Amino acid sequence: MKIKVSYPFEKAPEPNELIKIVDNIFWLRMPMPFSLNHINLWLIEDNNGWTIIDSGLNLEKSKSYWLQVIKDKLKDKPIKQVICTHMHPDHMGLSGWLCKYFNAELWMSQGEYEGYQNISSELVSDDNTTAYDFYLSNGANMDQAKLYDKYIGIYKTFAYPFPTSYKRLRDNDVIELGGYNWQVVIGSGHSPEHVCLWSKSLNIIISGDQILPTISSNISVHPAEPNANPLNNWLTSCQNYKSLLNNTTLVLPAHGMPFTKVIQRLEGLISEVESNLSKLTSFCKTPKRVVDGFDVLFHKKINHKTFMLACGESRAHFNYLEKLKILHSHSDDCNVIWYKQV
DSSP states (O other): OOOOOBOSOSSOOOTTOOEEEETTEEEEEEEOSSSSOEEEEEEEEETTEEEEEOOOOSOHHHHHHHHHHHHHHSTTOOEEEEEOSOSSHHHHTTHHHHHHHHTOEEEEOHHHHHHHHHHHHHHHHOOOHHHHHHHHHTTOOHHHHTHHHHHHHHHHHHOOOOOSOOEEOOTTOEEEETTEEEEEEEEOSSSTTEEEEEETTTTEEEEETTSOSSSOOOOOOOTTSTTOOHHHHHHHHHHHHHHHOOTTOEEEESSSOOBBOHHHHHHHHHHHHHHHHHHHHHHTTSOBOGGGGHHHHOSSOOOTTTHHHHHHHHHHHHHHHHHTTSEEEEEOTTOOEEEEEO
16 A cells, blocks of 8 residues: 655745745755756755755756856855755765855765765776676676766766865754754665754754655665665664654655655655565575566666666665575675575
């Protein structure tokens, strides 16, 4: 049974329009050239300036979009800080540009800042042998493994370099923005230390990709940490948000429409994961590779565009079950990992 959320706003912002959520908090929607064709950005106004939450991709069109918004909507007030919920390019791609050209501070968690720095180092080295070996071990062929070059290269294409300093946001920090107190709530699974901002007085959470209304966030194992258990982190985070929020909380997500009934949404996300884990366990009565799990975990055929995300997410499910000793694994003579029920 599909869990339905409620949408208090009838429509999304038009190009360059700011929709008021409550006093001093505004919704901007920026186009993206993908099947996921937009990102929601949140602007908070104070007496002396603005806080920008997430930035969009490093594209000339996106820069022009921002310049128009700054000219028409920001009332000649400066951008004081840019908050990145996490390190993915649609969220942080123009953060460095905004900080550099508008003399703003970058605020984000340590895990996200250092995660981006690690990727930047990887781009400079240009040696992806370790990554290829990771995907080959999951059952990919070499052509599929080399899709990693393009996958990691999105940072080179869509991310403006970060500033060399930042303000660290920690879990349970309280910051004042727009005349309201906001608690920093760190989630994990989709990214290392994803920042959400929760205002108890407003009963509003700015959720980034941690809680979305209709799509599920990708939960992936990455080549740098092949034995990671991000799915456990994700489920733990979902339970944490369930204890913090309520069904009247207004969720301001990075994609889709603002919504309520978040407890039902979180329960639906948890239930979906648990169902997939059960199906995968049954599937592994005979030995299976990570790429074999695609047939169980995904409703669409996996192609070259979706292979990297699918492989990382499938591995996350296998790792989770192996950590619980529900599955065990062995590597064959070609170093391909096979998983089977214990």
